Amino acid sequence: MSDMEQGYHFNVMRRAIESIDAGDEAKSLEDLAGEMGMSPAHFQRLFTKWAGVSPKRFQQYLTLGHAKALLHDHFTTLDTSNAVGLSGSGRLHDLFLRWEAMSPGEFARKGAGLVIYWGWFPSPFGLSLVMGTEKGICGIGFAAEMGEAEAMQDLTSRWPEAAFVEAPERLRPWVESAYAGKAGAEGKTPLHMIGSPLQIKVWEALMRIPSGEVTTYSEIARAIGKPAAVRAVGTAVGRNPVSWLIPCHRAMRKSGGLGGYHWGLPVKRALLAYETAQAEAG
Incomplete structure (x- = not known):
């Protein structure tokens, strides 16, 4: 398709x-x-x-009842020993993604000296704004609920000192391999995660939730060694800049409630439903 x-x-x-x-x-x-x-x-x-x-x-x-059923039947317990921190090389290999984090010092500079390329691309969930550095994709946002202008403002405001250059053709090979759910020409679809140390740990934990399964904010907090920081974890989940590929939509409340979703709850419901349907079809 x-x-x-x-x-x-x-x-x-x-x-x-x-x-x-x-x-x-x-x-x-x-x-x-x-x-x-x-x-x-x-x-x-x-x-x-x-x-x-x-x-x-x-x-x-x-249905909202399906969200509760997911939590009951497809709950993932994250392994603390494997989820805390990054490997010595600063990379996490997970499925078809190659993952690299910006250092805390680089993050503190708010993107100063960084060139971020961007473009609009169709996706299985409507029009998406994709951004990337020379190292890989650093942002994906969906415009279906908030609109194109707000999605652009949202992502660019995260790295206010960066230089933004429209260059969809530069990003297209990464985008196509990412949306197809398979490795690109180099064997992995590269991600360049730009966040604080806590955010990086939370996003790494999200990477460990398999497609078709879900976990809770409190489980993520436990997995990164900060069981009392559920609220901070929820904030970090909401600040995930790479939607779908870093699956923040798989994080839910312990009650079975969906919680929030940065790009709109209808999109979160569609993402969860789509993944469940793909698992059934496969």
Whole structure:
């Protein structure tokens, strides 16, 4: 499926989510298709191509009850000994990603002397703003809920002293391999994480949550050796600049509540539902 197709399919799905939320009961395929201006057969075919499961099944994954079920049935306990700190080389190899952190001193300079390239790209979850340095992707934001201007302001404000250069072609190979969920030409999709020491530890812990599974803010706090710092951990989760690839959407409240999501709760619900559907389809 092309990037343009993925983005179109997400827009259809987003409208379907809004329709589902507006009602008190589950909606039939015919009703949803009618609201999308499509025949039931076409809507089901398009939706299943995007999600991997039928609209009826996906609708179940979008409910708040599904979030609680995920926490009950797919809870991940993070290993403290493996999750605390970075390796001596400053790199974490996880799945198809190659991960490198900026030093605390570099972070304190707020991006001074750093060139950050940026571009807009279609994604499975709508239009995305991707940023990267010479070392790798340093930011991904979704514009579906907050809009393009606010997404741009959000990411650029994190490194106010950096020089920002529009260069989508420079980023495209990394973006394509990242969104496809596979290694790029060099064997890994590179990430360049720019954050405080606490944020880096939290983001590293997030990297250890497998797709289709979730954990809690308190579990992350325990895993990084700061069990009393749940609030600070929640803040660090919310400041994760690389959405989806560093899966902050897999962090939830102990109650089973979704908690917040920087790029909008509808996007978080879509991310969780999409991953569950992909796991089922696979």
